[in-house]
Amino acid sequence: xxxxxxxxxxxxxxxxxxxxxxxxxxxxxxxxxxxxxxxxxxxxxxxxxxxxxxxxxxxxxxxxxxxxxxxxxxxxxxxxxxxxxxxxxxxxxxxxxxxxxxxxxxxxxxxxxxxxxxxxxxxxxxxxxxxxxxxxxxxxxxxxxxxxxxxxxxxxxxxxxxxxxxxxxxxxxxxxxxxxxxxxxxxxxxxxxxxxxxxxxxxxxxxxxxxxxxxxxxxxxxxxxxxxxxxxxxxxxxxxxxxxxxxxxxxxxxxxxxxxxxxxxxxxxxxxxxxxxxxxxxxx
Amino acid sequence: xxxxxxxxxxxxxxxxxxxxxxxxxxxxxxxxxxxxxxxxxxxxxxxxxxxxxxxxxxxxxxxxxxxxxxxxxxxxxxxxxxxxxxxxxxxxxxxxxxxxxxxxxxxxxxxxxxxxxxxxxxxxxxxxxxxxxxxxxxxxxxxxxxxxxxxxxxxxxxxxxxxxxxxxxxxxxxxxxxxxxxxxxxxxxxxxxxxxxxxxxxxxxxxxxxxxxxxxxxxxxxxxxxxxxxxxxxxxxxxxxxxxxxxxxxxxxxxxxxxxxxxxxxxxxxxxxxxxxxxxxxxx
Numbered sequence: 039x040x041x042x043x044x045x046x047x048x049x050x051x052x053x054x055x056x057x058x059x060x061x062x063x064x065x066x067x068x069x070x071x072x073x074x075x076x077x078x079x080x081x082x083x084x085x086x087x088x089x090x091x092x093x094x095x096x097x098x099x100x101x102x103x104x105x106x107x108x109x110x111x112x113x114x115x116x117x118x119x120x121x122x123x124x125x126x127x128x129x130x131x132x133x134x135x136x137x138x139x140x141x142x143x144x145x146x147x148x149x150x151x152x153x154x155x156x157x158x159x160x161x162x163x164x165x166x167x168x169x170x171x172x173x174x175x176x177x178x179x180x181x182x183x184x185x186x187x188x189x190x191x192x193x194x195x196x197x198x199x200x201x202x203x204x205x206x207x208x209x210x211x212x213x214x215x216x217x218x219x220x221x222x223x224x225x226x227x228x229x230x231x232x233x234x235x236x237x238x239x240x241x242x243x244x245x246x247x248x249x250x251x252x253x254x255x256x257x258x259x260x261x262x263x264x265x266x267x268x269x270x271x272x273x274x275x276x277x278x279x280x281x282x283x284x285x286x287x288x289x290x291x292x293x294x295x296x297x298x299x300x301x302x303x304x305x306x307x308x309x310x311x312x313x314x315x316x317x318x319x320x321x322x
Numbered sequence: 323x324x325x326x327x328x329x330x331x332x333x334x335x336x337x338x339x340x341x342x343x344x345x346x347x348x349x350x351x352x353x354x355x356x357x358x359x360x361x362x363x364x365x366x367x368x369x370x371x372x373x374x375x376x377x378x379x380x381x382x383x384x385x386x387x388x389x390x391x392x393x394x395x396x397x398x399x400x401x402x403x404x405x406x407x408x409x410x411x412x413x414x415x416x417x418x419x420x421x422x423x424x425x426x427x428x429x430x431x432x433x434x435x436x437x438x439x440x441x442x443x444x445x446x447x448x449x450x451x452x453x454x455x456x457x458x459x460x461x462x463x464x465x466x467x468x469x470x471x472x473x474x475x476x477x478x479x480x481x482x483x484x485x486x487x488x489x490x491x492x493x494x495x496x497x498x499x500x501x502x503x504x505x506x507x508x509x510x511x512x513x514x515x516x517x518x519x520x521x522x523x524x525x526x527x528x529x530x531x532x533x534x535x536x537x538x539x540x541x542x543x544x545x546x547x548x549x550x551x552x553x554x555x556x557x558x559x560x561x562x563x564x565x566x567x568x569x570x571x572x573x574x575x576x577x578x579x580x581x582x583x584x585x586x587x588x589x590x591x592x593x594x595x596x597x598x599x600x601x602x603x604x605x606x
Contacts, residue, residue: 215503
């Protein structure tokens, strides 16, 4: 049995940077009595979240829970500037770990609004990154489009500006944008899909097409990992999306020669290695 | 037999305006000894071209043929500003009958170039309107894309700006634009398809879907009439594109109850009426 890991796989630049900032912050304030918070999971990977929680990181769902005089880390997905302003007013130190690619999408959305465009964010409505981008546009002139049916229902507007959730697939955004073309006079599109996402998708597509079985490792709540799993499934019906090596079923690999592994942008390398080792142990 | 003419059919605003300017110019200079020229056919309708030629309008293919101290009418399709400048230098009076919608597409292409975009014109490479729009962009940063295969071959560029030939179909431009989306970081699209074109296409589609036979009247060299014929054919296999009532074959209508007629933007109303009368005469 031959196991190959996708050329681009695992932690992306933005996730590495955010985790690094978290580690440094926890170290700096260790023993100071100051609490260190994030709003929601720092990254969409349950294993990593548990590990950081054991080191003192408090993940809360409600900004009102964050105590004054504490430390607050903006996660890689970014967040609403309104909420951030409220926190800063409570004498909370803000450490901004927003992925620079997400920051760019936020800035483009804001600029489009200033230039008089109605802003469309193509992405998953409930994803924190999309919520954050949307909230960078202050007025009512913004909406999220998730799929082709929502794009078909879009009402004509003169000037429309579009940004993408950084982890969308090219096929999905193409489908949606083409619905908008004849519904406005002027359409400006900022392709804010990050290169990391594109590279991971391309190398997963390539690998899954040439193996018998494909394993996609990463959080089920991770948008980019789920996209990788969908891409892989469309190339290879024997695709399994797992969160950890514990989920591996030796039965999957019976009679298989070539196994591929890919991991989302929030999947630690050690998880991928562990999966590889586990499959090898089945083989022998 | 019931005959219905499409709600939007025949001469568009731009064509009417251009023909009006030609008539007025011919009248004004009649007997003055001054020659009145156009470059190519004033509109893409052979019948109209012959009629105006009998009134004195000279249609030439080569700008060098145009004599000094004459009158030159820029046709509704517009033209290259370079050629126009050369003519003006020869003491030729220029009367600009460029359709205002085409002028808008030319201006948008020029503006895009000034703002640093690589300009893409989606349209028929050899159509005078497209040649004219293209030549409003002075540098090398412009190309025409005719179909999806050319769009697929498009090489990545950072900033791309797109305008459409005014008579393109929405489906065609959607297909091409969606190919460009992930080939640039920033894509701005000016939807320069004119409302007239859209209305004619929509009403032709609607009518051809509910009749037994559909007649599309207009020049075979007319881009917009050919698009109407294609749209109609996809809804109704019994579609006939004719240039004049002489081409009508009574056999077509045997056993038919409902007949639809539509005409391109350069088709005179009298041609459409003549076709209607001819079909009625077959019926009786």
